[in-house]
Amino acid sequence: MEVTVKTAEQLRLTAEEFELICTKLGRTPNFNELCAFSGMWSEHCSYKNSIRWLKTLPREGGRMLVKAGEENAGLMDIGDGLGVVFKIESHNHPSAIEPFQGAATGVGGIHRDIFTMGARPIAALNSLRFGNLEDAKTQHLLAGVVHGIGHYGNCFGVPTVGGEIYFDACYHTNPLVNAMSVGIVQAGKTVSATAEGLGNPVLFVGSATGKDGIGGASFASADITAESVQELPAVQVGDPFQEKKLLEACLEVIETGAVVGMQDMGAAGIICSTAEMSAKGGVGMRIDLEKVPTRQSNMKTWELLLSESQERMLLVAQRGREAEITAIFEKWDLPCSVIGTVTDDKLLSFYMHGALEAQIPAEELVLGGGAPQYERAYREPAYFQQIRAFDANNIPVPADLRAVAERLITRPTLASKQWVYHQYDSMVGAANASTNAPSDAAIVMIKPTEKALAVTTDCNSRYVYADPYKGAMIAVSEAARNIVCSGGEPLGVTNCLNFGNPYDPEVYYQFVQAVKGMGEACRRFETPVTGGNVSFYNQNPDGPVYPTPTIGMVGLLSSLRERMTLDFKQADALLFLVGPQTEDLGSSQYLVACHQIIHSPAPQFDLETEFALHQVVRSLIKHQRIRSAHDLSEGGLFQALCESAFPNGLGFSISLPPAIRSDAFLFGEAQSRVLVSVDPAQKDAFLRTVGDFPCEPIGVVTSGAVTVDGTSWGSITDWREKHEQSIARIMSAETTL
Numbered sequence: 001m002e003v004t005v006k007t008a009e010q011l012r013l014t015a016e017e018f019e020l021i022c023t024k025l026g027r028t029p030n031f032n033e034l035c036a037f038s039g040m041w042s043e044h045c046s047y048k049n050s051i052r053w054l055k056t057l058p059r060e061g062g063r064m065l066v067k068a069g070e071e072n073a074g075l076m077d078i079g080d081g082l083g084v085v086f087k088i089e090s091h092n093h094p095s096a097i098e099p100f101q102g103a104a105t106g107v108g109g110i111h112r113d114i115f116t117m118g119a120r121p122i123a124a125l126n127s128l129r130f131g132n133l134e135d136a137k138t139q140h141l142l143a144g145v146v147h148g149i150g151h152y153g154n155c156f157g158v159p160t161v162g163g164e165i166y167f168d169a170c171y172h173t174n175p176l177v178n179a180m181s182v183g184i185v186q187a188g189k190t191v192s193a194t195a196e197g198l199g200n201p202v203l204f205v206g207s208a209t210g211k212d213g214i215g216g217a218s219f220a221s222a223d224i225t226a227e228s229v230q231e232l233p234a235v236q237v238g239d240p241f242q243e244k245k246l247l248e249a250c251l252e253v254i255e256t257g258a259v260v261g262m263q264d265m266g267a268a269g270i271i272c273s274t275a276e277m278s279a280k281g282g283v284g285m286r287i288d289l290e291k292v293p294t295r296q297s298n299m300k301t302w303e304l305l306l307s308e309s310q311e312r313m314l315l316v317a318q319r320g321r322e323a324e325i326t327a328i329f330e331k332w333d334l335p336c337s338v339i340g341t342v343t344d345d346k347l348l349s350f351y352m353h354g355a356l357e358a359q360i361p362a363e364e365l366v367l368g369g370g371a372p373q374y375e376r377a378y379r380e381p382a383y384f385q386q387i388r389a390f391d392a393n394n395i396p397v398p399a400d401l402r403a404v405a406e407r408l409i410t411r412p413t414l415a416s417k418q419w420v421y422h423q424y425d426s427m428v429g430a431a432n433a434s435t436n437a438p439s440d441a442a443i444v445m446i447k448p449t450e451k452a453l454a455v456t457t458d459c460n461s462r463y464v465y466a467d468p469y470k471g472a473m474i475a476v477s478e479a480a481r482n483i484v485c486s487g488g489e490p491l492g493v494t495n496c497l498n499f500g501n502p503y504d505p506e507v508y509y510q511f512v513q514a515v516k517g518m519g520e521a522c523r524r525f526e527t528p529v530t531g532g533n534v535s536f537y538n539q540n541p542d543g544p545v546y547p548t549p550t551i552g553m554v555g556l557l558s559s560l561r562e563r564m565t566l567d568f569k570q571a572d573a574l575l576f577l578v579g580p581q582t583e584d585l586g587s588s589q590y591l592v593a594c595h596q597i598i599h600s601p602a603p604q605f606d607l608e609t610e611f612a613l614h615q616v617v618r619s620l621i622k623h624q625r626i627r628s629a630h631d632l633s634e635g636g637l638f639q640a641l642c643e644s645a646f647p648n649g650l651g652f653s654i655s656l657p658p659a660i661r662s663d664a665f666l667f668g669e670a671q672s673r674v675l676v677s678v679d680p681a682q683k684d685a686f687l688r689t690v691g692d693f694p695c696e697p698i699g700v701v702t703s704g705a706v707t708v709d710g711t712s713w714g715s716i717t718d719w720r721e722k723h724e725q726s727i728a729r730i731m732s733a734e735t736t737l
Contacts, residue, residue, distance in 0.1 A: 011038035017372060024364045032350070032358040035302040036365065039268035040275060043536050046371035049502040050534040053515045057529040058522050063491055064530060065190075069367075072113040072193055072264060073181075074530020076492050078556055080449050081187040085119035088127075088180035088457065088496045088552035090535035095177040099144025103177050104152040105238040105310050110181040111158060112264040115247050116313060118191040118254050119183030122431055123444045124153050126163040126179050127457040127496070127550045131172030133412040133730050138167070141175050142420075143731065149179070150423040155240035156247075159432045160424035162442035163457055167412045173540035178496040178533075180552045182455055184446060191254055193263035195277040195285065195316045195342050200260055202274075202285055202340040203322070205329050206246050206312035208295040209269075212237045214306050242311045242334075249332040250313060256328070258321040265312040271305040271365070273314035274348055278362035279369055284347040287340035289357070301350065301357040316342060378508035386599035387466055392585050395595055397663050402713050404594055405638050408667060409719060411593055414635045415726035437565045438647060440482035440631055441553075445560060452563065454488030454555035460634060461546035462587045467602035468510045472517035472549050474602070474671055477610045478633060479553035480525045484614045485629040485674060487564040487621050488555030490525055493518075495532035495551055500544025502536045510547040511536075518549060524607055525614075527553065564621045566630035567647035568677050573627055573701040575652060576686070577637070578620075579613050579673035580604075580694040583664045589634055590667035604670040613672045616693045620676065625686040632673040637698075638666045640675045642719055645701075651716040653707035654699030666708075677701055 011034060013021075021029050021037050029037065043049060059068035063077040073087035091106025107124065114121045126149060131138040153160050158181070195202070253259055261281070263273045270292070274285050289304045299307075317325050322338055329336035343349070348365075350358045364370030398404050408414055426432050433443040433452060441454040458479040464471030480490040495518065500507040522529055532552075538545045557563060585591055586601040620626045630644045641652050656662045678686045687695070706713040713719075 011035065013038055013041065017041060020372065024370055025360070030358065032301045032305065033360055036271045036305055036358060036360055039271055039306050040365040041371050045268050045272060046367050047534055048372050049374050049376055049536060050511070051367060051373055052375050053512055054534070056515065057519045059529055061528050062526055064528055068529055068531050072116050074492060074494055075117065075190065076530065076554070078446065078451065080451070082446065083185045083187065083190070084182065084453060084554055085114050085117050085185055086180065086182040086494055086552065086554050087113050087531055088178055088494045088550065089533040090496050090498060091177045091179065092174060092498065092535055092538055095145055096174055099141045100148040101237055103145040103148030106177055106179040107149055107152040108238045108240065108243050108310055109264070109266050110179045111156065111243065112266065114181045114183035115250055116191065116193065116262050116264045117185065118189045118251070119185035120251060121158045121181050121183040123161045123182040123442065123455060124158050124180065125161060125442065125455060125457050125552065127176070127459065128163065128165045129171040129176035129461070129545070129548060130167050132169055133167050133727070135172065138172065139731060145175065145177055146420050146423055152238055152240045154425040154428070156244050157428050159426045159428050160421070161426055161432045161434060161444055162455060165417050165420060166461065168546060170543070170545045173542065174538045174545055176498050176538065176545065176548055178457070178498070178550045180457055180494065182444070182453065182554060189254060191259055191262050193277055193280065194261040195281040195283050196260055197319065197342055198344045200319050200342040201317050201322050201338045202287065202342060203315040203317055203325065203336060204292050204312065204339045205315055205336045206334055207239065207242050207309060208293040208335050209299070209304060209307050209309045209312070210295045211299065211303055211307060212309055214303055214308065238310045245332045245334055246311050246313065249329050249334055253325050253328045256324055258318050258325055260316040260318060262313055262315045265314055267308065269305065269307045270314070275362045275365040277314065277316065278346070278348060279366045282346065284343040284345045284349070284362060285340050286343055286349045287351065289350055289352045291337050291339040293335035293337055301352050305350065376502050376508045377505050378512055379505045380509055381506040383599060387601055390597070390600040395585060397661050398594065401662055401666060401708065404590065404663065404667065406722060407593055408589060408635055408639065409642060409723050410726040411589060412727055412730070414589055414639055416724040417727065418724055419727045419731055433560060433563065438567060439486035439563060439565050441486040441488065441555065443486060443557070443563055450559045452557040452560045454483040454486045454557060456482045457550055457552050458482065459548055459550045461548040463602045464510070464514055464549060465546040466587045466600065468513035468547055469517035470602045470605055472514035473521040473607060474605050475549055475551045476518055476521035476525065477607070477671065478631065479551045480527065480614060481610070481631045481674070483553060483555035484617050485564060485631050487562040488557045490527045490553055490555045492530045493522055493527045493551055493553050494530055495549060497532070497534045498538050498545065498548040498550065499536055500539040504544065507544050514547055514549045521607060524611055562621065564629050566628055566644050568644050568650040568701045569627045569648065570679070571650060571701050571703040572680060573677040574680055574683060574697060575654065575699045575701060576676050576678060576695055577673055577698050578616060578676055578690065578693070578695045580609060581657070581660060581696055582670045583660045584668045584670035585664050588636065588667060588669045590636070590663065603668070605672065610672045612693060613674065616690060617674055619689055620686065623689055625682055625689045626676040626678055628677045630675045632669070632675060634669065636667040636669050637675065642723065644675060645716050646720045646723065649704060649716060651702035651705045652699055653702050653705070656709040
């Protein structure tokens with residue numbers, strides 16, 4: 001017994017959980033069974049420390065076709081007999097240890113979640129966080145992650161259409177790599193991750209199984225330490241060409257009607273897919289593990305159960321149609337093997353050469369079944385005292401505002417990310433409509449219809465750090481604002497909740513408050529949470545990362561003609577700031593970069609004002625009152641002006657209002673504001689459409705000059721060069737991938 005308990009501890013199971021397993025089985029588990037529980041009861045698979053709060057999020061309504069968590073990804077109706085399938089997930093820990101494979105397999109895994117439901121992926125996005133870019137380790141991680149994302153996505157043939165990258169010291173050891181995939185499926189062609197039908201065959205399809213990725217789910221459920229590099233085998237190895245074949249084979253086999261259910265073998269591998277499919281269908285399975293195709297000889301039972309080798313699926317078929325399915329996978333040169341059958345005893349029985357190696361009730365392994373659920377203690381973080389002590393009156397207004405603007409425009413978080421996205425294929429598939437016409441959200445055509453999707457990922461973790469409740473509301477609101485400014489109607493949310501160790505009461509406070517804020521904003525915008533991912537233990541000996549609840553949001557345009565872009569179109573166009581103008585410096589990049597202040601309140605935000613802003617902007621776009629729209633976020637007004645001016649080489653001339661301090665006006669990040677340009681002939685109609693909502697004229701578009709309060713700040717060409725070359729200059733010395 002002592003040896004078994006020690007093994008349980010090594011597998012990151014607590015003594016209490018070991019005793020619970022003994023109670024559920026009515027006996028002491030053998031090693032294989034203990035490994036199965038270790039993988040399935042890990043935080044990564046069971047959400048044991050988060051499910052209590054996840055259930056408070058709005059999980060149905062709107063255009064949802066399946067409830068949150070019922071399938072591998074969210075599914076929403078977009079009309080014309082089509083549905084959009086989307087999800088975001090993390091691959092943080094693997095990317096910290098092996099950035100190329102960690103990021104590449106994150107992309108592969110999220111695409112499998114989409115096409116296992118019968119949808120064809122049409123777009124990929126990501127949300128990335130790294131430490132100080134001047135640091136050699138950060139440069140190595142960035143180069144490896146970007147290379148991994150680009151390699152897998154480019155080879156697989158799905159365009160990377162959008163995303164975000166932030167640089168903050170808290171992510172030095174533990175970068176965040178969140179990958180999102182979006183797909184389209186025809187009504188009636190969806191496949192459920194459910195096992196049904198006594199005697200139906202269970203098939204293993206896809207790449208052969210190896211020893212890579214073993215224990216990956218448990219590895220992702222622990223802090224990063226100096227010893228984490230020793231767990232390199234827990235990092236999976238991907239093959240995008242194999243996945244491309246798997247995609248086409250799976251979609252072809254679905255067309256036969258012979259598929260009962262299918263699920264990706266992701267985290268925890270075979271044990272996870274067999275358990276979840278069986279528990280969902282209220283059945284069991286008999287699995288003969290020696291029939292699993294392998295690429296390494298003499299693999300042990302527990303290795304086969306927990307391997308997270310990539311590009312694999314578990315498929316339940318109609319009995320008697322095995323040959324039909326096998327022929328399709330043989331055509332695509334993919335392993336396909338009948339490894340078991342569906343049973344009616346609700347037990348997972350794993351055999352090796354006729355010997356029973358493990359037997360577990362499927363329900364006891366899974367989330368919502370026998371997996372434990374905890375509610376952790378939480379308390380307000382001590383650093384809140386420093387935030388409350390902040391006084392903007394103690395911040396001097398800089399004498400040289402231009403120098404401040406130059407410093408901010410080259411700051412890696414604010415600078416152009418073209419060094420990154422030029423490594424991604426954004427045009428494969430020819431559906432990306434944003435390459436030469438940038439919008440706040442990426443626009444992807446839904447062929448062959450006239451409709452389009454607006455997709456985005458958003459989260460300013462500094463805001464969440466300052467105020468988890470308000471910061472999470474802002475993350476949802478910014479995502480919705482980006483879609484509205486692009487001409488779309490927000491539909492739904494998928495989230496990737498990245499936090500530190502849940503056993504730390506201050507970290508858990510951040511998590512609880514962020515979920516509450518997210519839920520309130522999603523209810524107001526009628527954007528239900530369709531699913532997602534919780535990633536705890538993003539922590540190292542120096543402390544946790546900033547709380548980062550990344551929001552992936554999808555919106556719909558009924559016609560591509562409704563699209564609104566962010567770029568200025570004509571000189572002499574009038575510039576207006578739609579939304580309340582307030583004097584606010586809270587949690588801005590300006591405070592961090594120019595005053596080294598990391599503790600300040602979250603910026604001004606009111607949910608009802610934000611909602612009203614969306615209605616105004618939608619009306620302006622619908623009635624064609626504006627030529628461009630761009631939301632204000634990181635870097636404030638000056639950053640937004642530059643980003644709108646760069647695409648067509650136009651400049652701007654603005655005036656500083658006397659009632660607001662100039663640094664707050666130019667660089668403050670108060671929310672619920674949108675920069676628009678207006679044809680002078682449309683000015684009166686524009687103002688009538690805006691009505692009583694706050695709106696102020698701030699200047700005009702120029703042919704290329706940048707002027708602030710009557711003072712020349714040079715040409716837009718100079719500013720664009722600074723903006724575009726900043727990251728490339730830093731990364732030029734990085735040669736190791």
